[in-house]
Amino acid sequence: MGNCTCYCKSCPLLCSEQEDEETAKTNRAYKSLYNYQCHTLMDLKLSRGDILEVIEETQHWLYVKKHTVKDKNGIVKEEGYVPRNYVKPVTSLEANLWYFENIKTRIEAKRCLLRPENSEGAFLVWRSSKNHHFYLSVKNEPHARHYRIKEQETDQRFYLVIQKTFKTLSELVQSYSKHQDGLCTRLSHPCVMLDVPTLPSLSVDAQWEVDRSLLTKVKKLGSGEFAEVWQGVWDKKIDVAIKELRAVSPEIHTEIKIMKELHHERLLKLYAVCTISEPFCIITELMKNGSLKKYLINHKEKKDIEYSLMIDFAVQIAEGMAYLESKNIVHRDLRADNILLTDMQSCKIADFGLAQFTFQMDQNISSVKVPVKWMAPEIFDGREYTTKCDVWSFGVLLTEIITYGNNPYPDQDKTACIQAIQRGERMKRPLDCPLALYDIMLLCWIFNPQERPCFTELQDRLMALVPEPVLELE
Incomplete structure (x- = not known):
């Protein structure tokens, strides 16, 4: 049908155009599922339930218009950027809170x-x-x-x-x-x-490299051989975690580049870095509930974590590791200390790809502050880290979960542990550990790396341990 210059209400083309316009408005209408505070002058404050009209789209942010009734004189129109994952199309299934x-x-x-x-x-x-x-x-x-x-x-x-x-x-x-x-x-x-989506970035126009002066360290959360971790604030607006590296390895820029490309709900979100001068800093989302290790230890006395929840932790971690595996990325430091928990007890894997440790046979093992007891035997033979090394570590992590945070090989020091593993010995079945779960651990600890299962297979095996029945209505 050609262009129409007729403006009569009965014109079929005009009716069609009106319908198309209404459909377009509906398609652009979004609903806010979460509250959102402005972080820059370009942002728009959201309240849960706000109805928005999308004006422009980027990969992770939307420029929207919000209509709010101010007083009897009319409507105030507000515009600005909001995180894309905070809103859903009004007519979509995802817009429902249930x-x-x-x-x-x-x-x-x-x-x-x-x-x-x-x-x-x-x-x-x-x-x-x-x-x-x-x-x-x-x-x-x-x-x-x-x-x-x-x-x-x-x-x-x-x-x-x-x-x-x-x-x-x-x-x-x-x-x-x-x-x-x-x-x-x-x-x-x-x-x-209770959880809110992870922000796609510190702001809509944020750069990966940020000015160190915009970071404020508030509280020290922990320290290790390679870094200190602080609770902090970026630009006096957003709570963040600041990982301050003690030493800089040649591979750090490659690792940061990899981390920038990782986007998964089971991985800690990288927001920014400071790499112009030392000490280098890595800025991530802040997980106020701390580590899985801490959570397990806090429940050790009462032993009140249901077995299905323990397996749920393991399944979530396996899901995140399967994503890394699909990207051919090796974690190298997989243990309960590096698993962080959200308010809803969802797991997020932290510190992936930053454990730059290569074992030398002439080192004094007892003085080395690295997770020796989580490491696969091939590492001590000078071979490369692979995803199968992470599978071995995952098996050790399973022992941490089932024992409420106990350290592995409790009756052996680091040197004795390495020697025993290289002889073919494996950790004994932990007290109260079901045989089926121990069998999965043993699969992770097969000496030949190529014979160990992948993380997708581990997910399936773990899920089979706690079948939740599905009911049928009569």
Whole structure:
């Protein structure tokens, strides 16, 4: 159809253009799922539930317009940049507070639901990474119940029982929020979500190299052979972690370049670096809950961490390591101290690629402050680090998890440990460690690196240890 100059209301082209315009507005309409404070003059402050119109898009940021009613005189229009991962299209499934797009397994859903902040009837909907089916998970007394949401292939309707189908997942949720209808309990409220998405960068125009004067160190969090870690603030606005390196190796620029390309929810986010002068600094997101090691030790006396949660930790770590493995990146220092926890007890792998240690046979092992007891035997023969070295370390990390943070090989010093491993001996099965889990550890500790499993296989084997049953409505 050609251009039309007719402006009558009955003109079919004009009607079509009006419809297209309305559709475009709908497609540009986004909803804020989180609060967001301005960090620069270019940003826009968000409150949860704000409706936004997208004006421009970048890879990680959106330039949006927010309409807020100021007073009886009219509407104030505010514009600015917001993080792309803080908002979702209004009409999308992800815009619903009860849909958890990052949940992929039943034990993850269980971990979220059984938090003390949730009460009876808390629920979430998620999609399995394995079979791609939707699931409804509900808190019922001290348990999490899981229901597979089925779909009719003919007209794509959703249902828990075939007698009661729904056009959308939202309609299904609304119905079971009003009536129990065979569920373990009526849906009462979306599961709590304490975590907020990681910022894509310090600001929309931030550079990787930042001015050291903009960093303020607040509190020392820890130190090691290679670095000190501080809680800090960037530009008096954003809480960050500052890793200050004691020494600079020739490979550090390569490692930083690699870290810039890593984007995964199970990896600590790199924000910026200071490499113009020493000491070099690496600036990352701040994880206020500390390490998995600390969490395990804090629960050692009561031993009150459910086995499924322990396995969930292991599965999450394996997921992050599988991502690194797919990128052909070796961590080199995988242990519970380098796993950090979010408020929702999600794991993030830290310090990947920065353990620049090469073992020399004439070194005094007892004086070397490196994680010898986590290292694969081929390292002590002068061979290269590979992802299979990380698999060995992962097996040792599993012992840390099941023992509430105990150090590995507790009855051996470093030298004796290395000698025993090279003789073919392996760590004994920890007390209270199920045989099936120990079998996975032994797979990680196969002497020939090529015979050790990959991290994707380890994920599957670990998931099989704690099957969460799926319920069917009668």
